[in-house]
Amino acid sequence: MLQSQASSPDPHARQQLALAETFFNHSVSCLVILDRHYNFVRVNAAYARACRRDINDFVGHNHFDLYPSDTKAIFDEVVRTKRPFVTFTRAFEFAEQPERGVTYWDWTLVPVLDAKGEIEYLVFSLVEVTERKRADEALRVAALVYTHSSEAMMVTDADNRILAINDAFTQMAGYSMADVAGKNPRLFGSGLQDTDFYRAMWQALEQHGRWHGELTDRRKDGSLVAVRLSINTVYDEHGNVDRRVALFSDITDKQRAERMIWDQANIDGLTKLPNRHRFRECLDQYLKKAQRAGAELALLLIDLDQFKEINDTLGHDTGDLLLIDVARRIRDCLRPETTLARLGGDEFAIILDDADALQQLDAIARQIIAALTTPFKVGPEMLFISASIGIAKYPHDAQTIESLLRHADQAMYAAKNAGRNRYFHFTSALQEAAQRRMSLTNELRGALAAGQLEIFLQPIADVETGAIQKAEALLRWNHPSRGLVSPAEFIGLAESSGLIIEIGEWVFRQASSYLRHRRALGDSKFQISINVSPVQFKNDETLSTTWLGHLEQLDLPPDGLVIEITEGLLLDVTAEVRSKLFTLGRAGVQLALDDFGTGYSSLAYLKKFDIDYLKIDRVFVRNLEYSSDDLVLCEAMIMMAHKLGLKVIAEGVESKAQHAMLKSAGCDFIQGYLCSRPLPITQFEALLGQAAPAAPAMKLR
Structure with a gap:
C-alpha cells in the first residue's frame, strides 16, 4: 500500500x-x-x-x-x-x-x-x-403486477391471516383491505363446499405446497362468485411456511355460459327435464352400476294418448302448457331422486333402480295413469288425456341400452293396441310380434313387384232394390308362405314405412281399370270406392293432379270414383291436404267419410269438405235391435246426413233383421256379408253376371 x-x-x-x-x-x-x-x-x-x-x-x-x-x-x-x-x-x-x-x-x-x-x-x-438489483427489479415488477393485475390476488401469513389484497380482488369480491386485514379467508365462504372439500385442499397445501381448483365464494354484498383458485406456498430459509399467495379468476360468466351450453345439449327447454341425449347417458350409468352390483332396474316409457289431437286442435301453445303439467304430475308420482326425462314430443321415460320402487313397479305405473286421466285445466280449456306405458327390466328383459329401450317400446306399443290408458310389461310374445311386424314390413317391400297384392271387391247394395251400384276395393296380400295376410296386419306397416304411397297408387290404377271395364259393359252408374290413407294425402304431392289426369286418359268421369277417408285425416288437415281434397271434389270425385261415429265426429267436417257419403261403422250395426240405443243412434245419423244432403252407407250388415231396421230408418245403401264377402274380381264378376248391361239386383239373403 x-x-x-x-x-x-x-x-x-x-x-x-x-x-x-x-x-x-x-x-x-x-x-x-x-x-x-x-x-x-x-x-x-x-x-x-x-x-x-x-x-x-x-x-x-x-x-x-x-x-x-x-x-x-x-x-x-x-x-x-x-x-x-x-x-x-x-x-x-x-x-x-x-x-x-x-x-x-x-x-x-x-x-x-x-x-x-x-x-x-x-x-x-x-x-x-x-x-x-435484479431482485429489486423483480420486486418492482412483482409490485406492478400485483397492483395492476386484472387477476385478483391475496397474501396470507403462516397462520392464514390476510396480509394483503390487490385492487382486482376488491373489484371482484367487494372487500377493501380495511375489511379483511388480519382475518381468515373463510370470511368469503359460500357454504357450498363441504368439509371434505377443504380437507383435501389443506392436505394438498401441506404435502405439495400448492393447490388448484374451482369453488364458489360469496361477495361482500352476499352474491355468489365462481372462481378458479391457485394457492402457492412461500417458505423461509428454514423451510417453514412464510406466506401463501392466492390467485383468483372470476369464472362466473364462463360457468354460466358453459351451463347454458350444457343445458341446451342435455335439458329439455320446455319441461326442464333431461332430454333424450342426457337420458341415454343416465341409463348407461345406471346399467353399469346395476351390472357391477348384480342389481335390477326398470325402464318405463310413457306415451300420451290423444295428445296429437289436442295439439292440432288447440295449438302448440296449449300443447306445451299441457306437457309442462304432465311432467309435473309424473314427477309427483316419483321420488325426488328418480330420473324422469322427456324424450321428445309427448314421450317420457323413467328409470327405477331403487329396490323399494322396483317392488312397487305396478303401483307406480297405475299411479301415473291415474294422475294423467284426471282432467287438466289449461287456460279456459278442460283437457282429457291418458297414457300408455311400456315396461322393460334389466337383466330379465334386456342387457343393453338399445334392447331395453326397444323392449319397453314394444310393451308400450302393445298397451296402445290394447286400448290405451294402461301399462304392459315386456314379454317374449311382444318380441315375437315385433319381429313379425319387422319381417312383414321387409317382405311387403317386394310384394307389389312379385305380384302378391290383389284387389278384392265388396258390393254395396241399394237398401230398397238390392241393386249393386257400387263396390269398395279392398287390398289383399297373398303371401307365398303365410297365406292370406289380413289388411289389419299390414296396412299400418305400409303406412309407417311409407310403402302406402306406392301401394295406394297401384290400388287406384287397379280400381280405375276395373271401373273402365264396368263402364265398357254399359254399367254407366257404377262407382268404385277406394280407401286413401292420410299418409298418401300428406306425402304424395301430386296425388290429386295425377289421379285426375289418369281418369282423363281412361276417358272416365271423375264421379265414378269415391275416395273414402277417415275423420283422423280431417283432424290433422293441412293447407296442402285441404287443397287436394277441394281439387278432387271440384273435379267431381266423391268423398265418403268412413267409420263415422267412432272418432272425433264433427258436423263441421261434413259441410266444410263437401262430403257425399257417410258410412256408419259396423260397431253400431252389429247389435241392432228394435229397442236398442244403437238403432236410435243409427236413425239419428241417417236423419242428420239426409238433412245435410248426404247419402248413408251402413257397414257390417249381416242379417235380414239389420237390413229391415236400416231400411225402416231410411238408410240408402248397405255393405256387409248379407250382400257378399269381399271377392276376387273374377268372382265379383260372376256375382254380378258378366254380361249384365245395367246394375243387377241382388237377392238379399
Missing part, C-alpha cells in the same frame, strides 16, 4: 500499516488505487477476480483505457472539487466477457491529498450488486 515518508516509523504506525495492508489484500470489496491521472497504482485480489485478470495486469495501464465508462465525468468532478467522497451505482458490461451481460456495481470514490492539499491518489471501492 502507500508507504509513509518517515524513514523510521514508530511501532504503532508500523502496526497500522500492516493492518491496512491486510485489509487491502483480503477485503471482499474490490479496492483500487489510481494516481491523479487515473493510472493504476495498485488493485487488490478481489478487484482482479471481478475483472477476471491477473493482479499484475493493471500496472502501467490507465483505468479508462482498460474500461471506458461514463464514470470518468464523476472522477473529473471529484478531482476538480476535491470532494471528500462520492458514492454511486453504475451498470457495466465487460466487452471481453459478453456472457456476463449487464452487471451492477456500487462505487465509493475517495480522493487522497498530499501535504500541499493537492490530489495525489484516488481510491475507490466497488461492490457488485447485480443480484440485488
Whole structure:
C-alpha cells in the first residue's frame, strides 16, 4: 500500500500499516488505487477476480483505457472539487466477457491529498450488486403486477391471516383491505363446499405446497362468485411456511355460459327435464352400476294418448302448457331422486333402480295413469288425456341400452293396441310380434313387384232394390308362405314405412281399370270406392293432379270414383291436404267419410269438405235391435246426413233383421256379408253376371 515518508516509523504506525495492508489484500470489496491521472497504482485480489485478470495486469495501464465508462465525468468532478467522497451505482458490461451481460456495481470514490492539499491518489471501492438489483427489479415488477393485475390476488401469513389484497380482488369480491386485514379467508365462504372439500385442499397445501381448483365464494354484498383458485406456498430459509399467495379468476360468466351450453345439449327447454341425449347417458350409468352390483332396474316409457289431437286442435301453445303439467304430475308420482326425462314430443321415460320402487313397479305405473286421466285445466280449456306405458327390466328383459329401450317400446306399443290408458310389461310374445311386424314390413317391400297384392271387391247394395251400384276395393296380400295376410296386419306397416304411397297408387290404377271395364259393359252408374290413407294425402304431392289426369286418359268421369277417408285425416288437415281434397271434389270425385261415429265426429267436417257419403261403422250395426240405443243412434245419423244432403252407407250388415231396421230408418245403401264377402274380381264378376248391361239386383239373403 502507500508507504509513509518517515524513514523510521514508530511501532504503532508500523502496526497500522500492516493492518491496512491486510485489509487491502483480503477485503471482499474490490479496492483500487489510481494516481491523479487515473493510472493504476495498485488493485487488490478481489478487484482482479471481478475483472477476471491477473493482479499484475493493471500496472502501467490507465483505468479508462482498460474500461471506458461514463464514470470518468464523476472522477473529473471529484478531482476538480476535491470532494471528500462520492458514492454511486453504475451498470457495466465487460466487452471481453459478453456472457456476463449487464452487471451492477456500487462505487465509493475517495480522493487522497498530499501535504500541499493537492490530489495525489484516488481510491475507490466497488461492490457488485447485480443480484440485488435484479431482485429489486423483480420486486418492482412483482409490485406492478400485483397492483395492476386484472387477476385478483391475496397474501396470507403462516397462520392464514390476510396480509394483503390487490385492487382486482376488491373489484371482484367487494372487500377493501380495511375489511379483511388480519382475518381468515373463510370470511368469503359460500357454504357450498363441504368439509371434505377443504380437507383435501389443506392436505394438498401441506404435502405439495400448492393447490388448484374451482369453488364458489360469496361477495361482500352476499352474491355468489365462481372462481378458479391457485394457492402457492412461500417458505423461509428454514423451510417453514412464510406466506401463501392466492390467485383468483372470476369464472362466473364462463360457468354460466358453459351451463347454458350444457343445458341446451342435455335439458329439455320446455319441461326442464333431461332430454333424450342426457337420458341415454343416465341409463348407461345406471346399467353399469346395476351390472357391477348384480342389481335390477326398470325402464318405463310413457306415451300420451290423444295428445296429437289436442295439439292440432288447440295449438302448440296449449300443447306445451299441457306437457309442462304432465311432467309435473309424473314427477309427483316419483321420488325426488328418480330420473324422469322427456324424450321428445309427448314421450317420457323413467328409470327405477331403487329396490323399494322396483317392488312397487305396478303401483307406480297405475299411479301415473291415474294422475294423467284426471282432467287438466289449461287456460279456459278442460283437457282429457291418458297414457300408455311400456315396461322393460334389466337383466330379465334386456342387457343393453338399445334392447331395453326397444323392449319397453314394444310393451308400450302393445298397451296402445290394447286400448290405451294402461301399462304392459315386456314379454317374449311382444318380441315375437315385433319381429313379425319387422319381417312383414321387409317382405311387403317386394310384394307389389312379385305380384302378391290383389284387389278384392265388396258390393254395396241399394237398401230398397238390392241393386249393386257400387263396390269398395279392398287390398289383399297373398303371401307365398303365410297365406292370406289380413289388411289389419299390414296396412299400418305400409303406412309407417311409407310403402302406402306406392301401394295406394297401384290400388287406384287397379280400381280405375276395373271401373273402365264396368263402364265398357254399359254399367254407366257404377262407382268404385277406394280407401286413401292420410299418409298418401300428406306425402304424395301430386296425388290429386295425377289421379285426375289418369281418369282423363281412361276417358272416365271423375264421379265414378269415391275416395273414402277417415275423420283422423280431417283432424290433422293441412293447407296442402285441404287443397287436394277441394281439387278432387271440384273435379267431381266423391268423398265418403268412413267409420263415422267412432272418432272425433264433427258436423263441421261434413259441410266444410263437401262430403257425399257417410258410412256408419259396423260397431253400431252389429247389435241392432228394435229397442236398442244403437238403432236410435243409427236413425239419428241417417236423419242428420239426409238433412245435410248426404247419402248413408251402413257397414257390417249381416242379417235380414239389420237390413229391415236400416231400411225402416231410411238408410240408402248397405255393405256387409248379407250382400257378399269381399271377392276376387273374377268372382265379383260372376256375382254380378258378366254380361249384365245395367246394375243387377241382388237377392238379399
